[in-house]
Amino acid sequence: MRENYLEDYFSFLRFPSVSTDNQFASNVRECAQWVSEKLAAIGLESKVVPTAGHPIVWARNEHRPGSRTVVIYGHYDVQPPDPLELWDSPPFEPVLKEGYVFARGATDNKGQILSHILGVQETMEQDHELPVNLHLVIEGEEEIGSANLGTFLSENREALKCDVAVVSDTGMIARGTPTLSYGLRGVTALEIKVTGPKMDLHSGVFGGAVANPITALAQLLATLHDRVAGFYDRVKPLENWEREAWRKLPVDGDKLVLKETGVPELFGEAGYNSVERIWARPTAEINGIGGGYQGKGTKTVIASHAMAKLTFRLVPEQDGDEILKLAKTHLRKNLPKGVTLEITDGHSGPWYLTDPHSAIGEAAQRALREAFNRDAALIREGGSIPIVSQFRSILGVETLLMGLALPDCRAHSPNENFPLENLEGGIRLNKAILQELAR
């Protein structure tokens, strides 16, 4: 790898482009400017596009009629580095140790998007042009929900007309194993508040004569276990080829879950292993609960109210609005006596599933094999990437998720890191995928 690639990488990582915290707003802007100048330097037409939030960097080569058009998406913003005291070296002073670069954003997403930029740079240097019409869209709000990307895509829908989107912001199943993620779970959220007395009561003075909202909430939440009516009706069963392919992956999902989470035992829907539960089965999770006295010691109080935050992970062909409706019906129907219920809808994002054996899926598999010299693992992921659904709904294209994050990359955590071999692999991958998609 050329030495100045490492200089580029370190320069990119030194910007504390933390999107969630306004005190870093000028660093975010400077980082966008740096990315845009880098793209201009390699021969692309590039600009920094203002939004209602942080700007989007948008670059393109000279387009030729009749060529395929590809959008490569990434983000230059990063998660906050806290807790700082757990970093072995400062989060915005990158260091190279035994082949790994340590810094906030090393994997998520600066290392990955930079490898695409450097791949384009090498092709431009060698061929003076790219085999496809290319858009690079690199946003600054991925870590805070990409609130302004949809507007950008809608406003520039014609200019961004394309055949496929390429994103490197997901994981490799294991070091050295190139990975194509062809499915994601969706998510839908709601918050419930159970109210009994109009204020907190002394549990001696009134206990026994009024319903306790916390008890009622616990009883209500316990009924979710008995399955919300209709919840599974639209769930698409796993394909046989998927279950077989997943069993052959170089990773034991059950062992991984036990090791990474430290849970006392495995848990989940009967008839499925951990990987199947995470990638292809829906969930109802309580993400938070609160009510009454949570401080030290005892307070003999009957709380006025108690609340819980729920999210449902959705899988094909579940519909977020329908699931919300079924959940609300279930909760209202199972509400214990003596209390009232308020339900507030939260954010939603649809699931994603594409065919890894489609023409572009096969192109992606060939590129991954070429870049890493090994057959690609075909997986789904349990999380949600709302942007993928926006590419489908606004631009009308499928997305190839070819991530380079290793399982122990510590994205969002202290000591985030990225191996140089993945930066190099990412450069090869960019060159290969653009060639493959040009065919």
Add this chain to the structure above:
Amino acid sequence: MRENYLEDYFSFLRFPSVSTDNQFASNVRECAQWVSEKLAAIGLESKVVPTAGHPIVWARNEHRPGSRTVVIYGHYDVQPPDPLELWDSPPFEPVLKEGYVFARGATDNKGQILSHILGVQETMEQDHELPVNLHLVIEGEEEIGSANLGTFLSENREALKCDVAVVSDTGMIARGTPTLSYGLRGVTALEIKVTGPKMDLHSGVFGGAVANPITALAQLLATLHDRVAGFYDRVKPLENWEREAWRKLPVDGDKLVLKETGVPELFGEAGYNSVERIWARPTAEINGIGGGYQGKGTKTVIASHAMAKLTFRLVPEQDGDEILKLAKTHLRKNLPKGVTLEITDGHSGPWYLTDPHSAIGEAAQRALREAFNRDAALIREGGSIPIVSQFRSILGVETLLMGLALPDCRAHSPNENFPLENLEGGIRLNKAILQELAR
């Protein structure tokens, strides 16, 4: 009422003497010092006695052989003021509005114990002596279980030798109706912590493959509804005379509960009315619950752990240790899979039942009639005053519970208040009961 009584009252209320939270430890000490100085100022011999926890204020007059000896007990500590935002005025800045004083501790117990102190003050000023040998014992740990009072009573058992104890820390059945409480519920507490993964997890990355500790906790708490095995075995049925007397009280318990609490409907054990449920039937209450993300919006997290605080109100002849053991057995037996459980015992206090028609019971009824010009209501209470059982077991005396708290006093809740007419009534009551007990 003299104007400087109100100054005394407000000075007393301004101390944030919250015993459960160590950050208020110095305020608790300062409050004890203030009480002791007040007692010395009215002519008693007073000292602040250190304990392993918060100190006890102990004062006495000059004792004469042959006179009856009375212990008046109260407490200067208060409940935490949370939630602060629901107070109309700051909890430790007392205000007088339309005859009511609003502040944390206004009723529980500063207003009530101060009325006794001021009653003693008036008698000392008029007669230069009291009709009885008096001890005032005012502790600082009543709201956290009076853990060190037993040791104090045991160590000073000889010096505290007495004929009867008087406590104003219970309720009046209605404004203007003097009330003798001859029974109390006991209480026993425990805290449970349910743990799953070793740290908070991303609900997309692991959701479905690990047990959710909040869900498990809700399921576990929901089983309490099905009655802990053996919980009711020792419960003594209500006497017929009590049920009849309670039906004749100038209060409709069911209506009172609806009005005071604002609950959407009555709730509780079948076959009992609200008064019977509160005064003579046991409960299992969840006083607090917490886990995961409780802030604004959504955080798609699977919490590492979740906790709940439980208390059981006990009635004659239930045994606190036995109930704790039954509850722990139940919780361990019903723990859902995939999580671990830790249980921490909290404080305990036994129930109390005495005869309102004994000689001292009749003296109390006469004093109440004298102070309030009306026959006393004979009731039990739903709360717990563990100290009453200690007076019986350590000092060998019965306790007269002549409380001044009104049903809508909001003890333990925001906007706690106490009417000045009860401060005045308490002063008259103190003078009357000391005369009656001297007979």
